[in-house]
Amino acid sequence: MxxxxxxxxxxKGDLPPLSDVLINLEGRINNPETDIQDISDLIKTEPVLSGRLIKLSNSVLFGGGRDEVLDLNSAIMRLGLKMVLDLAYTLELPKAFKxxxxxxxxxxxxxxxxxxxxxxxxxxxxxxxxxxxxxxxxxxxxxxxxxxxxxxxxxxxxxxxxxxxxxxxxxxxxxxxxxxxxxxxxxxxxxxxxxxxxxxxxxxxxxxxxxxxxxxxxxxxxxxxxxxxxxxxxxxxxxxxxxxxxxxx
Missing domain, CATH: 1.10.3210.10 (Hypothetical protein af1432)
Structure with a gap:
């Protein structure tokens, strides 16, 4: 066996790949020449992910209660790039497997x-x-x-x-x-x-x-x-x- x-x-056959957004996000975040706008533009291709990141950035866990975050760029700045990547994996990985x-x-x-x-x-x-x-x-x-x-x-x-x-x-x-x-x-x-x-x-x-x-x-x-x-x-x-x-x- x-x-x-x-x-x-x-x-591999039909084994699940990582989503394109995760692969591209991993590459961009690990590229020192990438700026916040590049990351934001990529995440915006996944509206659900964008919305969840903005919502999470306003949670108590990440300093919610201060100025409300309304846009993705501000959410990324509050969360930090590594946390954005970790949260993207959290939201996307469960979709990879049936x-x-x-x-x-x-x-x-x-x-x-x-x-x-x-x-x-x-x-x-x-x-x-x-x-x-x-x-x-x-x-x-x-x-x-x-x-x-x-x-x-x-x-x-x-x-x-x-x-x-x-x-x-x-x-x-x-x-x-x-x-x-x-x-x-x-x-x-x-x-x-x-x-x-x-x-x-x-x-x-x-x-x-x-x-x-x-x-x-x-x-x-x-x-x-x-x-x-x-x-x-x-x-x-x-x-x-x-x-x-x-x-x-």
Missing amino acids: KEKLLNLLES KPKSFSHMDFWKHSLGVAYLSRALVLHGGGSKEELEASYLSGLMHDVGILVFDYLIPDEYEVFIKNSTSAEKGLEELELEAFGISHPELGARFVEKWWPVSKQVVSSIRRHHGPLSVSTTSSGISRYINCANQIANNNEIRNGVSSYISPP
Whole structure:
């Protein structure tokens, strides 16, 4: 089964691409010669995204209650370019995959969003590097993408697997390895690495987010923060939908 999955992944077929607006936004934000108007013009091609960013910029979380933001340029200035990109991913990524067959789409993205925010907070307050802080939100948002890839490539088999995997003695990753020869962290990392233009840090954090639970400096890279955030979310019943069937060890 592992070989079949990797062959499907290699050929891509109808695997979901990132939206054009995300790819172009990533490129422009990472280009030092890009100005605010360039970013604004691109985002305006997606009216829903534009409206959501303006609304978010007026929320209490981002300083709402001061002067009201009414236009996209002002929203971008208030949010900052990196936050604009993170929020764009938050709004666009759930559209990339069809609703999963075997678990709750809403629960999955609630969990992913929770881990994204927690990861950023842990890096910020745990003494992480600037590079880790910049990658933390997207790493948390994407950490379980391999589950979606499983459901996308082999929906019937994965549905049966979830319904038959009710052991509380083993975690999802171990059960996937036994059933398919590959786990969702590895499958997700391979998919993102090959087909989505994200940083190596994000890919590594996806691959290793079920590593040792520690935020010590002896742990490797940003994955230590993602793992802690994942555990905090699970312990507070903010689970990814799959863990409704499979209890983590």
